[in-house]
Amino acid sequence: MRIIPVGLRALLVELPEPAHTHALVAELDRRRERGELPGVEDVVPGELTVLVDGLDDPAGLAAQLTAWRPTSVRPPDGPLVEVPVRYDGADLAEVARAWQVPEEEVGRIHSAPEYRVAFCGFAPGFGYLTGLPERYHLPRRAVPRTRVPAGSVALAGGYAGIYPRDSPGGWQLLGRTDLVLFDPDRDPVALLTPGTRVRFRDVGR
């Protein structure tokens, strides 16, 4: 673990493996509830980092955290969300070629594993999902699209994701879902939060 100051009021904690980020976030939540983290506004997990922003005493927390040991290596199970997908995305043929499988196989491969939200970002409700076997990892598109429609199910690098709203984007588009990922009038506002488990279900074209 390495703890780096970020400006005057934040710390970035680097962790050796993704599972530790979940454990640290849970630990920080516990300390926050006990009132031990005055001023904290945001705790933002990344893949191998946790950002703690809004600290009154960053050096104090840094000193405290050196004594902390991750208690659970396996992240706690979040709720399971099932995502129905029509696998008819604009990049389906390209992904099938890259995976060297027929187009019909892409949905089966993509919907086979159980995914987990590692962290959020890019847009409200956009979760970075881990769980796709490494041999299916693909780079981003060389030229990003200026508009990716809301509900697009996509992948890039080691991640799968779902675009919550129309936005620019460079991920490979596999299909789409009608599921509403983010709704500020709903509680919870985001369907996919860090730790949430996700299963994609192929509902045909």
Next chain:
Amino acid sequence: MSTGRFVEVVRSGALSTVQDLGRPGHAHLGVPRSGALDRPAHLLANRLVGNPADAATIETTITGVSLRVGQAATVAVTGAWAPVTVNGRPVGWSAPVSVPAGARVDVATAKRGLRSYVAFSGGIAVAAVLGSRSTDLLSGLGPSPLAVGDRLPLGEVAGPPAPVDVAPTGTLTEETTLRVTLGPRADWFTDDAPGILTGAGYRVSMLSNRVGMRLEGPALPRRIGGELRSEGVVLGAVQVPAAGTPVIFLADHPTVGGYPVIGVLHPDDLPLAAQAAPGTPIRFQIVEGARKGPFLYRKR
């Protein structure tokens, strides 16, 4: 013309948005903080008209805004210095001004600075989204930027206007000096990168917006060439994209980023960044962190 507790947009200007103190606390869901870029100016405008700190104001960009009030109200304009008129007559800037029902308040093009804040007694009372009325340009949360004909409701008047004629404010200068603490990814850059950053060779780019202040000037050379795994980023982060020219993250910044952050602005200098118009020379000054010397803890 109807009267009532509202303001109507007569001229929207280049970009006018509703802003308050933003929506911190949702970054883990990918929701930007947003909120007034020049927070002290926003708070002063609210104080002048007797509003609480969390009331919403209108943030303008360069070319000001024109608004008609439905009912008599108190208005104050702060931030970027701009001529202010009520029904065509010059009135005070950075001062509480009483306006009658149906009056037109004009904020002209800023003579110095970039963003003015227009507060009305009662505050702009559009519906809050996740606890804030702020327009977030990156994610589209909150009300759309103002358009001609929009009617914005005003809230209940909370208190009397401030008993002052004019409030003193800082002076906006021709050149902006921004203090920066190095890190978290300063070690991704070569040893001469901090010297290039402080070498006074930057100007604010036309491509700047509420998401980030883009700069024109020398690229910062990288020592580590690889990809950074996406990580949380803070307000005021000086991020360096692949092309090497730094971008300062302002209130609507994305919550995570994949390019290294060489340093972070001193929080007291964020309002200066908010007021630096395109073309303004930017000088960076590297300062120490909160504690004397860097602190870096390692553990096996």
